[in-house]
Every structure is written in structure tokens, then in C-alpha cells.
Amino acid sequence: MAVPAPSPRRLGRPRSAEADHAILDATRGALVELGWSKLTMGHVATRAGVAKTTLYRRWAHKSELVVDAVAVLFDELELPDRGSLRADIEGVVLSFAALLERPETKTSLMAVVAESTYDTALRARIGEAIVERQKRLVLEGRERAQARGELPPDSGNGEETARVVDLIFDVIAGAVVHRSLVSGEAVDEVWARSFTTLLLDGLAATSRP
Amino acid sequence: MAVPAPSPRRLGRPRSAEADHAILDATRGALVELGWSKLTMGHVATRAGVAKTTLYRRWAHKSELVVDAVAVLFDELELPDRGSLRADIEGVVLSFAALLERPETKTSLMAVVAESTYDTALRARIGEAIVERQKRLVLEGRERAQARGELPPDSGNGEETARVVDLIFDVIAGAVVHRSLVSGEAVDEVWARSFTTLLLDGLAATSRP
Amino acid sequence: MAVPAPSPRRLGRPRSAEADHAILDATRGALVELGWSKLTMGHVATRAGVAKTTLYRRWAHKSELVVDAVAVLFDELELPDRGSLRADIEGVVLSFAALLERPETKTSLMAVVAESTYDTALRARIGEAIVERQKRLVLEGRERAQARGELPPDSGNGEETARVVDLIFDVIAGAVVHRSLVSGEAVDEVWARSFTTLLLDGLAATSRP
Amino acid sequence: MAVPAPSPRRLGRPRSAEADHAILDATRGALVELGWSKLTMGHVATRAGVAKTTLYRRWAHKSELVVDAVAVLFDELELPDRGSLRADIEGVVLSFAALLERPETKTSLMAVVAESTYDTALRARIGEAIVERQKRLVLEGRERAQARGELPPDSGNGEETARVVDLIFDVIAGAVVHRSLVSGEAVDEVWARSFTTLLLDGLAATSRP
DNA sequence: GATTAAACGAGACGGTACGTCCTGTCTTAAT
């Protein structure tokens, strides 16, 4: 996954899996205590009880290391069936907001996105490790709503469907991230309800012929 | 504004307004050529033909400098009357996206937002210099739509109005930023139309009693 | 003297004599507290309650300022008649050593001499303000010894006399300075007696035909 | 010696001996071209093709670096047997003066001595690396003169001997340094002869019972 | 069990930028 096996050869001493964990743990810990900009490779290495070479053998840049360290937190997001599309959306908005409130993610997400604007490899890694994996939540919620009859079934046009999913994803994730990190205001139940109402109405109308 | 007068006293040589401009110009130029992460205070100073001390006397951190240098670009955003609420929204979405495509803003915005998560003074500066000032676009578009009869008049509840404006702002800005910088896909006319449809329908429904 | 009148004209506000004293006092004080290398023009100005311009108008360089500040201390050296040439020499050795033990002079003398090796103007200033004025002690002691009959009278050859005086001056001052500042050992009565014995015997023999 | 092994451990990459030489060579070169006061750590590092950190890892201060760089020049001083005590003294006086005329030593010696007045570690380093090692010349010349019968043999009292050696050392070195650097006049054959006469007579008398 | 080759810790390395300090000059208004 994030730390690809260097080659199928198996000569010499194998890499330490312990070191991998220690480094990622140390990275998350350092993010909490220092934030993105004061986190250094040397500090992470020391904190993980590992030599700098061991760290650089696995991750060439701080941004890649942080993406991998933080990605796992995004995987914790889930979409339990709350019984209605409205409840599901409000739920995911609130749990996404809660995730963004954690110091590890708060300080990292924007930073790696910023870094990625000039680094296509990093952009790909972010897309793969974080962004794409969150779209599953939209897909899942959508299918469930279709099963409930809250949304019309797929048009059969896969491209069209992908476009809609992307749009909804950008609207939900974008609004939450912007409110939380840019506007710097709390994403609470009140806001989640207003936002969900707006989105539901938009979706309902869009779904009409 | 950005560089507040240090005090009403008038002792000693006054600060050079030329230097202010040269520094902000140099900052924008360096952002274009080097991007956020390779921009250094020393480089900006050299480029501005100014000593580093002169720079640090005004801006203690690179992030504050960049906020001030970039804020003016956001002020260039305008909302010409395109005849309908739909046209106005599509217009602002596209011109905001165009702004985010400029190299000066592309990396900077996310980077300073990232920095602001651990620096409340910076967060305030961003809010004041960038975020709050862009809400005027939402207000303006809304009033115009109300005048056209496309949206119902204000409820008279100022707090309620502010909440709605904030929501719309976060949804529009958030969706555009997310699509453009996080998802890394183009904000083109097609997307703008889909997004606007979604938003308009949401607004229309929300406005119904 | 050390601070030459800028010109015989007397237009505009006259220079403050208070400032002169304050600056020289502050310089000596700073030398005591900080030593030569940590003394700065800005610090002296602040300590003297004077603007930097006021300081630079009088002394262009730190070394010149220090020479003037310290020269006055060397003028305090005196040669009271102790009754014999031996006693006079031992006296001047000990009082010169005592002067070199003061922190103002200890830290300054070698420093300005070092500086003067690449700065002929400074060398001249040191020669004039410090070195030449101390030769009076040698001259005085010599004349007194001649009056006592301890040394033969002048040969009448002025050049010859000057050469001898210079030699004795360099030997006495050099030995004391070297012992005190380079070797870093105390110039006490025991050493002064040994040194004086050596010098007297040398002089006596030299004076014989 | 000058750069003590940091510890007997042998962990990590060992320090580069090449770097040591390059730095000391660069220091001497910079002293020749720039003199003490314009020599900077950064310049030396660049000239040596070495990072500043590499330099600071070995020498914390410019003065210590210069002491080590210059000490080796003092070791070049030698005392070839010139056949008589008089010739030996005249020889060492002239060659010491020639050494002090070299641009590397000219400013450096006084400067580091000045610095050492407020820095006991530096004083110790100077004592060890320069001062103590030059006393060998006095010892050597003295033994040779005793072998020739020009001076009486040692009294057997080691402390007494050390005191005499120190005295002679301070008188010779002090007089030459003072004439050359403080009085700023040439140490030529004429002066050397006068000084040697004075010293020999003093020694002769001192040696008499 | 010995060999082999990569991974490991430690830390030195060349290099870049940092943010501060000092220098000596200049620009204000006040005296």
C-alpha cells in the first residue's frame, strides 16, 4: 500500500515493520503537538527512535509521509444507516467535521493539498489515499437512498452518474472543509441541518425531469 | 489596513510607502515564479530591493505577508449584472475558479489556511483580509435577485439572513475550491451549470414556505 | 583635542559638550561590562542617552572612540620621585601593570592595536593619544637619574638619546604588557624586582664606555 | 591536539580530516587577504569548500579558529646555532619580528589576545598553542650558552630557573611585539643589536654573584 | 554454519534559509 515493497527480491535484511508503525505513529503525534509547519523529518525520526536514513528510505518527502500517516484516519469515516437520506447526510457532515477538528487532520489536509498544487505525484497520492476513498460514502448513501425510493434510480449512463457523484462529493466535502477551516466556524447540528435541507432540495429538483 | 500605523506618534523617519508596494509586488512575483514553498523572505527582500529588516519590520511571518499580498487579488472579483440569478452564479463560479487557477493564489490560499490552523492571529488576518470581504459578492447577488423577484425578500431577521449568506458562501466557495484544488479537476462551464442548477433548486425550495 | 572642532564657523546649534562626556563615560562603562568585542556603537549611544547620529558625528569608528575614551586613563600614570632609579622603575612597572588590570584598558589596548595594523589613521591616533605621551615617563625618570648621578649625562647626540629612550620604552612597556596580557600572569613585586634588576644592569653596562 | 577527538566512541560518520586542513588553510589565506577584522566564518567556510556547520562543529568562535590556524606558523620559528649567545639572540629577535610582519600574524596575535581578556578558555588555548611552545626557544638558547660557558649553569632550583626563563621570554617577546605592533617601528639589525646589548649586559650582571 | 547483502543507528556532510544584530547613512520634526 503506502509503503510499496522496493522489489520482489528478498536479499539482505528485510525492512522493519515495527519501524513503519513507529514512524507513522510519531508523525501523527508530532502533528498533534507541533502542527504541520513545525514538524520536521529529523524530529519524527527521533521521536520514532529511528535513524533519518530509515525514514527517507520509505518516504522521500514530508508531505508524502503525512498523507500516509493521516489517510488511515479518513478510513475511519463510516456511513451507518440512519434510516433516511436526510439523516445519513447530516450524519456524514457531522462526522466529517469531527474528523477535521482533530489536530492531526486539521493542520495536515490543507497543507498537503497546498503542496500538491505543484507536485503531481503528491496530488496522485492524495487522490488515491484520501479523496477517492471518501467518494465511497457518497456512492453508498446514494444507493441506499435509491433503495429507499428517496432518489430515482441510476440513469444507466455511467458517465452521467459519475458526474453527479463528483458534484455531490465536492459540494458536501467542500462546504464542510470551507466552513470549518477557511471560515473557521463550527459545523454544528444547526448548520448541518440547514446545509442538508439546501442539498436535499437541490437534489430533489435535479432529480425531477 | 494591512500594515497598521505603528502609533500616532511621528518621531523618527517614517516608514517608506514605496517599500510597502515593492515588497507586496515582489511577493506576488515570487509566488508566480517560485510558488509558496520555495518563496523565501530573503528572496522577496532582494527582489523588492529592500533589506530583510525592512521586511520583518512589517511582516513577522511569510504567511502574513502572503495573505496581504494576495488579498488584493480577491478584491478584483466582481459581480457584473448578468441579467439573472443563474447567470450571476455561473459567472461568479467561473471567475472565482479563474482566480484560483492563477499561480499566485493556487498554492497560497491553501497554504495560509493550513498555517492558520495553528495560528489564531493569522486566521483572523485571513478572515478579515480575504474571507469576510468576499461575502459581499453573495450579498450583492442576493439583493439583485430579490430585486428581480427571483428570491423572496429578507425575513427581516438579520441573524437569519447572515446565516443564510454564510451558508451560501461556504457552499459556493467550498465547492469551487474543493473541485479545483482538492479533486484537482477543472471548473468549466459544464460543471458550473450543474452546480448552479443544484444550488438554485436548493435555494428555491428553501425559499418556499 | 581628541574631538576636533568641525570648523571655526559657528552657525546653527552648537555641539553639546555634555554629549561628549556622556559618550566617553558610556564607552568606558560599556568596556567594563561588555568588553571590546561586544561593545557596539548603538549600545554606547543608548547608554549615553544620545542619538547614534550624534555619536557618529564625532567618532567615525568604534576604535577611535575607544582610543579617546581610554587615553585619559593613561594620563593618570605618574612618576613620583621614589628616591632612586631602581625605585622609580619598580614603581612605574607596578603602576602600569595596575592600569592594565583595569577592565577598560585590558580589553581595549590590544584590540585597538590589532585594529591599527591595517588602519594608519588609527595607528597615528594611538601613537599620539597613548604611546607618545607615555614616553614622558621614561624621559622624566632618566633625567632624574642623571641628576642623581645614577646614569651618565646625555651624549649631546639627540638622535642617539631618542633611540635609547625608545628602546627602554619598548622594553619596559613591552615586557609588562606581554607578561600581563599575553602570558597572562601577574606583574607583582617579585617580578617587578627581577625585571628591574635585569634592566638596571643592562643600562649600567650600556652606559659604560 | 587543537581539535580534540570528541569521544572515544566510534559511532556515526567520522569527521573529515580533509575538512580540518581545508579550513585551517582557508583561514590563513583569508587572514592574508582580508585581515582579522574582515575575516568571517562564512567566508572561511566558502573558501574551504565546507559548510558553515562543519566549521562550527570544530571551532565555536573565530578567535579559536585563528589561534589554531596561526599557531603552526609560530612553530616554524627555529634557533639555529649561530655560534654565540649574542648572535643567537639577534637571530631570534629578527626572525620573530619577521614572523610578526606576516599579514597572517600581524593583526591576529593582538586580536586574539584582546579577545582572550574576556574569555578564559581562549586564553588557555593561546597559552597552550602559542605562548608555552615558544619558550622552548629561550630554553634552547640558554642551554646552548651554558654549554659555551657564556652563562653560568642552572642553580639546581627548578622554580628559580622557570622564573628566569619566563622573565627573559616576556622581555624578548614583549619588546619585539611592542616595537613592531604598538610603536609601529621596524625591528631591524640596528635595533636588534641595541636590544641584544642591553639584554646581554643585564643577563651578565644578573649572573654574577 | 558461513556467507552475503540490504537495512539499521549514528552522526558528519554541503547547502539553504532563518530571524537577529550591528553598521553607517538617511529622513523626519523639534530645538
Added chain:
DNA sequence: ATTAAGACAGGACGTACCGTCTCGTTTAATC
């Protein structure tokens, strides 16, 4: 014209990190 105040260009400081390197030392899989 001099003063206090303080901004200015410039340059060096000593430190912190970067990413690479060079050591001597494990640690498995292979021979």
C-alpha cells in the same frame, strides 16, 4: 546646524533542517 528618534540597505551571525553520505553493526535468507 544640531539633536532624538527611528527607518533604511547591507552584511554577518549562529542555528535549524534538508537530504545525502559514510561509518560500523545487525539481521535474515541463501549457500
